[in-house]
Amino acid sequence: MAFEGLAQRLQGTLQKIKGKGKISEADVKEMMREVRFALIEADVNLKVVKEFVKTVSERAVGQDVMKSLTPGQQVVKIVKDELTNLMGGEQNPIQFARKSPTVIMMVGLQGAGKTTTTGKLATVLRKRHNKKPLLVAADVYRPAAIQQLETLGKQLTMPVFSLGTDVSPVEIARQAIAEAEKEHHDVVIIDTAGRLHVDENLMQELKDIRELSKPDEVFLVVDAMTGQDAVNVAKSFDEAIGITGVVLTKLDGDTRGGAALSIRSVTQKPIKFVGMGEKMDALEPFHPERMASRILGMGDVMSLIEKAQENVDEEKAKELEQKFRTQTFTLDDFLDQLQQVKKMGPLDEILKMMPGMNKIKGLENAQVDESQMGRVEAVIRSMTIAERTTPEIINANRRKRIAKGSGTSIQEVNRLLKQFEDMKKMVKQMTNMQQKGKKKMKMPGFDSLFR
Amino acid sequence: MTFFKKLKEKITGTNETVTEKFKDGLSKTRNSFTSKVNDLVARFREVDEEFFEELEELLLQADVGVETVMELVDQLRWEVQRKNIKNTEGIQSVISEKLVEIYKAGEELDTELNMQDDLTVILMVGVNGVGKTTTIGKLAARLKEEGKTVMLAAGDTFRAGAIDQLVVWGDRVGVEVIRQSEGSDPAAVMYDAIRAAKSRKVDVLICDTAGRLQNKVNLMNELEKVHRVIGKEIEGAPHEVLLALDATTGQNALIQAQTFKEATNVTGIVLTKLDGTAKGGIVLAIRNKLKIPVKFVGLGEGMDDLQPFDPEKYVYGLFAEGLEKEAE
Ligand SMILES: Nc1nc2c(ncn2[C@@H]2O[C@H](COP(=O)(O)OP(=O)(O)OP(=O)(O)O)[C@@H](O)[C@H]2O)c(=O)[nH]1
Ligand SMILES: Nc1nc2c(ncn2[C@@H]2O[C@H](COP(=O)(O)OP(=O)(O)O)[C@@H](O)[C@H]2O)c(=O)[nH]1
Ligand SMILES: [Mg+2]
Ligand SMILES: [Mg+2]
Numbered sequence: 001m002a003f004e005g006l007a008q009r010l011q012g013t014l015q016k017i018k019g020k021g022k023i024s025e026a027d028v029k030e031m032m033r034e035v036r037f038a039l040i041e042a043d044v045n046l047k048v049v050k051e052f053v054k055t056v057s058e059r060a061v062g063q064d065v066m067k068s069l070t071p072g073q074q075v076v077k078i079v080k081d082e083l084t085n086l087m088g089g090e091q092n093p094i095q096f097a098r099k100s101p102t103v104i105m106m107v108g109l110q111g112a113g114k115t116t117t118t119g120k121l122a123t124v125l126r127k128r129h130n131k132k133p134l135l136v137a138a139d140v141y142r143p144a145a146i147q148q149l150e151t152l153g154k155q156l157t158m159p160v161f162s163l164g165t166d167v168s169p170v171e172i173a174r175q176a177i178a179e180a181e182k183e184h185h186d187v188v189i190i191d192t193a194g195r196l197h198v199d200e201n202l203m204q205e206l207k208d209i210r211e212l213s214k215p216d217e218v219f220l221v222v223d224a225m226t227g228q229d230a231v232n233v234a235k236s237f238d239e240a241i242g243i244t245g246v247v248l249t250k251l252d253g254d255t256r257g258g259a260a261l262s263i264r265s266v267t268q269k270p271i272k273f274v275g276m277g278e279k280m281d282a283l284e285p286f287h288p289e290r291m292a293s294r295i296l297g298m299g300d301v302m303s304l305i306e307k308a309q310e311n312v313d314e315e316k317a318k319e320l321e322q323k324f325r326t327q328t329f330t331l332d333d334f335l336d337q338l339q340q341v342k343k344m345g346p347l348d349e350i351l352k353m354m355p356g357m358n359k360i361k362g363l364e365n366a367q368v369d370e371s372q373m374g375r376v377e378a379v380i381r382s383m384t385i386a387e388r389t390t391p392e393i394i395n396a397n398r399r400k401r402i403a404k405g406s407g408t409s410i411q412e413v414n415r416l417l418k419q420f421e422d423m424k425k426m427v428k429q430m431t432n433m434q435q436k437g438k439k440k441m442k443m444p445g446f447d448s449l450f451r
Numbered sequence: 452m453t454f455f456k457k458l459k460e461k462i463t464g465t466n467e468t469v470t471e472k473f474k475d476g477l478s479k480t481r482n483s484f485t486s487k488v489n490d491l492v493a494r495f496r497e498v499d500e501e502f503f504e505e506l507e508e509l510l511l512q513a514d515v516g517v518e519t520v521m522e523l524v525d526q527l528r529w530e531v532q533r534k535n536i537k538n539t540e541g542i543q544s545v546i547s548e549k550l551v552e553i554y555k556a557g558e559e560l561d562t563e564l565n566m567q568d569d570l571t572v573i574l575m576v577g578v579n580g581v582g583k584t585t586t587i588g589k590l591a592a593r594l595k596e597e598g599k600t601v602m603l604a605a606g607d608t609f610r611a612g613a614i615d616q617l618v619v620w621g622d623r624v625g626v627e628v629i630r631q632s633e634g635s636d637p638a639a640v641m642y643d644a645i646r647a648a649k650s651r652k653v654d655v656l657i658c659d660t661a662g663r664l665q666n667k668v669n670l671m672n673e674l675e676k677v678h679r680v681i682g683k684e685i686e687g688a689p690h691e692v693l694l695a696l697d698a699t700t701g702q703n704a705l706i707q708a709q710t711f712k713e714a715t716n717v718t719g720i721v722l723t724k725l726d727g728t729a730k731g732g733i734v735l736a737i738r739n740k741l742k743i744p745v746k747f748v749g750l751g752e753g754m755d756d757l758q759p760f761d762p763e764k765y766v767y768g769l770f771a772e773g774l775e776k777e778a779e
Contacts, residue, residue, distance in 0.1 A: 037517050043588065046512050103744040109699065110752070111580025115611075126683035141752070143588075143619035148612030151633075155611070196727045223580065227701025231727035250579060253664040255703040278579070278610070411672075 004296020006038040006076055014072045023071055025061060031075050032057050042256035042295045045231045048265045056082050080292050087264050087271065088288035088341045094129070094272070095244065097216045100186040101134070103177065105213065107206055107237060108221035110194030112126035113249030113275055115145065117221050118191040120275065120283035121247075125187050126158070134185035136176040137162035138169040138209070139193035149191055156280060160187070169193070170208045177213055190215070197236030218243045219272070222263060224251045230259035231266045238267045249275035252282070258295050331388040334420055335380045378406035379416050391417055453600065498531055499540055506546070513732035514701050519739050554738050554762040562746045562759050565690045570648055571655045572681055572688040576674060576711050577663030577695035582723035582749055584613065586695055587657050587758035589749070590619030595624060600656040605630035606637045606677065607661040617659050623754060627651070637661065637673065638680040642671035645684040658689070658739060666709035678715045692717045695745065698724045698731030708737045722760065723749035 013030050032053055039049045059078050096102045104121070106114040118135055125131040135153055137160055139145035146162050153160035175188055180188045191215065195202035204351055210218065220234060220243040237243055246267070248260055251274045270398040271286040380388065382405035385393050394402070394417065403410045462515050503524050510520045530545055531682045564573070573590070575583045584607070591601045603621050605628055607613035614630050619627035629644040641658055648656040660677060663670035680690050711717050722731050725748045734745050745760040 040511055041517055041702055043514075043703070046508060060460070109727070111582065111697065113580060142616070143623075144612045144615035146612075147615040148610070151611035196724075198728060223697075223699070225578070225697075225700045225703040226703075227699065227729065227733070228512050229514075229699050229727070232728050233699075236539075245750070250664065253703065254666040259701070369604060 005034060006079065007296070007298045009034040009038050009074070010072045010075065011156040027071070027076075028057070028060050031071070032060070035079055038296060039258060039261075042258035042297065043225075043262075044258035044295065045228050045262040045266075048231065048262050051265070052082070052086070052261075059367040076296070076298070080289075080296060080298075083261065083292035083295060084289045087260060087291055092270065093123070093285075095216045096129075096187075100184075101177065101180040102131075102217075103213045103215040104189045104219065105206075105209065105215040105219045106189065106191050106219050106221055107241065107243070109193060109196065109223070109233060110142075112194060112221045112223045114150070114194065114221045114249075115139070115148050115191050116273060116278065117219075117247050117249060117273075117283065118149065118189050119156060119158075119280050119334045121219075121273070122187075122189060123156060123280050124273075124283055131187045131191055132185050133158060133187040134176065134180045134183070135160045136172060136188060136190040138176075138190050140165040140167070140169055140172070141193045145191075145193065152280070154258065157418050159183075164187070169205055170212055173209045173213045188213075197233050197240075199395070199421050203212045203236075203240045210241050215244075217245060219245050219247050220263075220267075220269075221247045221249060222259060224248045224257040224259060224274075225253060226259040228262075230262040234263040234264045238269065243267065243269055245270050247271075247273045247275065247283075248286070252276045256295050256297060257291065260291050261295060329424060331380050331383065331391055331420060332385075334423070335377065335388075375406070375408050375412060376416055379403075379408055379413055382406040391420060454776065459693045476629065477576055489589050498536055498538065502542075502644050503528060504557060510732065513730035515732035516702055516705065516736040519553075522739070523549065523735075526553070550735070551762050554735060554765075556738065556742065562719070562744060562761065566655075567687075567690055568726070570645075570653065570685065570688075571690050572645070572648075572685060573655065573657045573691040573693060574678065574681065574715065575658060575666055575690040575693050575695060576660055576717070577662060578664050578707055579610075580661065581695040581697040581700075582721070583607075583662065583695045584620065584659055584751060586693070586721050586723060586747070586757065587617065587659050588624060589754055590747070591620070591626050591655075592754040593757055594655050595626060600652075601626045601655045601657065602644065602651065603628045603641055604656060604658040606640050606644075606659045608635050608637050608640060609661040613659075613661065627653075638677050641677055641680050645681065645688075659682040663708050671710065671714045674711075675714050687704060691719060692720050693719050694743070695721045695723055696731070696734070696737075698722050699727060699729040700733065702725045702733065704733040705736055705740065708741050708743055712741060712743060717743055719744055719746035719777070721747045721749060721757075726750045726756070 005250065009030060013034060016027075018162055034060050035056065036053050039052065040046060044052070056079055059082065060075060089213070094102075094104070106121075108114050122133040122135055125133050135158060137146040137149045139149075146165065150160050150162065152158075161179055163172050163175065169192060176190070177188055179185075190209065192206060192209065193202070195206070197203065218241060222230065222233070226233070234243075234246075246263055246269055248257065248271055251257060260357050263269075264271060271291075273283050274286050276282040276284050307445050325365055379402060382402045383394070387398060387402075394413075399413045403413050406413075506527070507520055507524050510523065511517065515523070527546065527549055530549060531542070534545070536542060536545065575587055577583050578588070587603060591603060594601050601624070603617055603626060604613045605617045607617070608631065611613050611633075614633060618628050618630065628648075629640065629647050631640050631643065637660065644656060644658065658677075658681070660674060661670075663669065663674065678689065678692070680748075692715045694711050695707060696707065700707070708717065708720070718736065720737065720743055722734055722745050725731055737743055738745070747757050748765075749754045750758060
C-alpha cells in the first residue's frame with residue numbers, strides 16, 4: 001500500500017498529454033493537482049501545500065513547461081527545486097556558547113525521540129567536536145525515564161546528572177549547570193519530559209528552564225511520521241519557548257516525512273539533524289535535497305537519470321534488453337544488473353520511475369531493499385553456474401547449501417528466488433503489453449533510463 | 452427521530468463520566484472540527500461543489516488521507532442527491548451519519564476483548580514511542596478493576612530502561628511483571644511469562660514488545676517469532692494482538708497497520724495521545740481498507756486514561772455542538 005510518489009501520479013496526466021503536441025495551461029493545472037495530492041499524501045500540511053502549489057504553479061506556467069518535450073520531468077524538477085530551497089538555507093551546525101558550558105535543551109511531544117537523540121547528540125559532540133558533554137535527566141514524570149538516560153550514559157561512558165524524581169526539572173537544570181561548571185563539562189544537554197503543546201503547565205515549565213539555563217540551542221525533536229498536526233506542534237513550541245532548530249527522528253522508517261516541510265514553513269527554523277535508527281551512532285546531518293526527493297517519493301530522480309546515463313554501459317543495456325525480450329534473463333544477469341543499479345541508487349525507485357511500471361501487479365514483491373542488496377549478491381554468488389541459469393533446479397537441499405554458503409537464511413534464498421520469478425513474470429507482462437500496443441516501442445522505462 | 456437524538460439516547464444509557472472523559476479528551480478535536488463544520492454550514496447556503504471541496508479539506512486536515520476522503524465525499528454527494536438536500540441545514544447529520552457508517556462498514560462492531568475462560572494472552576505491538584508500554588499499564592489497571600488477575604511480560608529487552616518502565620507500571624497497578632535482563636531474547640521472555648501465568652493461574656497476560664519500524668525486516672521477523680512462540684505454548688494465543696497507533700501519525704499509520712497485520716494478525720488498534728490536537732483521522736482509512744477496528748483510545752498518561760472506542764461517541768465527540776443544538 002505504499003503511496004504513489006509524484007512521478008507516478010503524473011503518469012496519468014502525461015499519458016493524456018502524449019501525442020497532443022502542445023500542452024495547455026489546463027494540463028499544467030492538472031499536473032498541479034497531482035502535486036497537491038502527492039504532497040498531502042506525504043503528510044505536508046494542507047495549508048502549506050496550498051501555498052507551495054501556488055508558488056510552483058507560477059513558476060511552471062512562467063517557465064517552459066508548456067513548451068517542453070518532457071513536461072513531466074520539468075514539473076518534477078521545479079517542484080523538487082522549490083522544496084529543496086524551502087527546506088534548505090543556512091546549514092549552521094551547533095551553536096556553541098562563547099563561555100562554557102554550551103547548554104542544549106531537548107523538547108518535544110511524548111515519544112518523539114528526545115532521550116535517544118540526547119545520547120546520539122552527545123556521541124556526535126564527543127566524536128566530531130571533541131566535547132565533554134554532561135547529560136541531564138530532567139524527565140521526572142515518565143516511568144523509568146531517568147533509568148533510560150542513565151543506561152544510555154553507561155553505554156556511552158558518559159556522565160549523567162540526575163536528582164531523582166522528587167526535584168523539579170527547573171532545579172535539576174540549575175544544579176546540572178553548576179555541576180558542569182565545576183567539573184569542566186563544556187556542553188550540557190537537558191533531556192526534558194515529553195509533553196503536549198497544549199499542556200499549559202508543562203509548557204510553562206519549559207519556559208522556566210529556558211529562562212534559567214539560557215540555552216544556546218533549543219532543539220525541537222519531531223517524529224518524521226507526524227501528520228497534519230505538525231504545524232500546530234511546531235508553532236506552539238516555537239511560540240512558547242523559541243526553538244533554535246529541529247531534529248527529525250525515525251527517518252529510517254518508510255514515511256515520506258512531509259512534516260519536515262510543514263515545520264520548516266511555520267517556524268523558519270533549520271532542521272539540523274535526522275535520526276536514522278535506534279543506535280547511538282544513528283544521527284546524521286540534514287540534507288534538504290534528499291528530503292525533497294523523499295517527500296516526493298522518488299529517490300533522487302533527477303540525479304538518478306543523470307547517473308544512469310553516465311553509468312550504464314550502452315552495450316550491456318542493449319544486451320539486457322534483448323535478454324528480457326527473449327526471456328533468457330538469468331540470475332547472473334540479475335547480479336550484473338544489481339551492480340549497475342548499485343551505482344545509480346535504489347532499485348525500486350528506478351523501477352517505479354519507469355513509465356507503466358506502477359501499473360504492473362507483482363511489482364511490490366519485486367522491490368529490492370537496498371540494504372539487502374549485499375545479501376542478495378552473496379546468495380547469488382553462492383550458486384553454481386547451472387543454478388544461476390536454470391534456477392528451477394534449486395531444490396531444498398541446494399537452498400540449504402546456498403544459505404549456508406552465503407551466510408544468509410533459507411528464507412532469504414527463497415525470497416530472492418521469488419523476487420526473481422516475479423521480475424520475470426513482470427517482464428513478460430510488459431513484453432505482452434508492448435506487443436499489443438500499435439507503436440513498436442523499446443522496453444518501456446528502459447528507454448528513458450538508457451537513452 | 453434524528454440521528455443526533457438516537458445518538459443521545461444511546462449515550463445517556465452509558466456511564467456519564469466515561470462520556471465526559473471522552474468528550475474532554477476529544478474536546479480540542481471537536482472544537483476545531485465542529486466549529487469548522489459549523490463555519491462551513493453557515494457560510495454556504497447551498498450544498499454545491501464548493502461546499503464539498505471545503506469539506507474535503509476539513510477531512511484532509513484530520514489526516515483521513517486523500518483516497519478515503521475522496522470516497523467519503525463522493526458518497527456524501529450521492530447521499531445528498533438521493534435525499535434531495537438543497538441547503539446546508541441537515542447536512543451535518545448526514546455527514547456524521549456517513550462517517551459512522553463508513554467506519555462500521557456494515558459490520559456490527561465489537562470492541563470487546565476476546566476473553567478466554569482460562570488464560571487470555573494479549574500482545575502489544577507498534578512502532579517506536581507510540582505508547583505501547585503505557586497502554587499496557589492502563590489496560591492492566593482496567594482489567595484489574597474488572598476483577599481479573601493480570602500479569603505483564605517485559606518483552607522489550609532492547610530499549611534502554613524499557614523493562615524498568617514496565618516494572619514501574621506493574622508496581623503502580625499492583626500486578627506481577629515477568630522479566631529477564633536487558634538484551635535477552637524476547638521470545639524467551641514470553642515463554643517464561645506464559646509458564647508463570649499458567650502456574651499462577653492468572654486470567655490475563657499482557658506482553659510488551661520493543662517498538663520497531665515496520666520496514667525493518669529482521670525486527671518484523673523477530674516479532675513473528677514472538678507471536679509464534681506464544682501460539683506454540685497456548686493454542687489460539689495470542690488472543691488479542693493490539694497495535695498501538697499514535698494519533699499524531701499521518702499517512703504512514705496505514706502502512707504500519709498493514710505490515711503489522713501481516714506479521715502478527717492484529718486484532719485491534721489502540722489510538723493513543725488523542726488528548727493532543729491531532730485527530731487520528733487515519734483510523735477511518737485503516738478501518739476502510741484493512742477492516743481493523745479501534746478498540747481503545749488513549750487520552751492521557753494516567754492509569755485511567757484508556758477508554759473503549761465507540762464510533763458513535765467518536766463522531767459524537769466531533770459533532771457534540773450539533774448534537775446539543777438539535778437536542779434542545
Ligand atoms: N527507529 C528509530 N527509532 C528511534 C529513533 N529515535 C528514537 N527512537 C525510538 O523511539 C522511541 C521513543 O524514544 P525516546 O528517546 O524514549 O523518546 P522521548 O521523546 O524521550 O520519549 P518520552 O520521554 O517518552 O517522551 C524509543 O523506542 C527509541 O528507541 C530513530 O531515529 N529511529
Ligand atoms: N499525552 C499522552 N501521552 C501518552 C499516551 N500514551 C503514551 N503516552 C506517552 O508517550 C510516550 C511513549 O510511550 P511508551 O509507552 O513508552 O511508548 P512505547 O515506546 O510504544 O512503549 C511516553 O512518554 C508516554 O507517557 C496518551 O494517550 N496521551
Ligand atoms: Mg524521554
Ligand atoms: Mg515501550
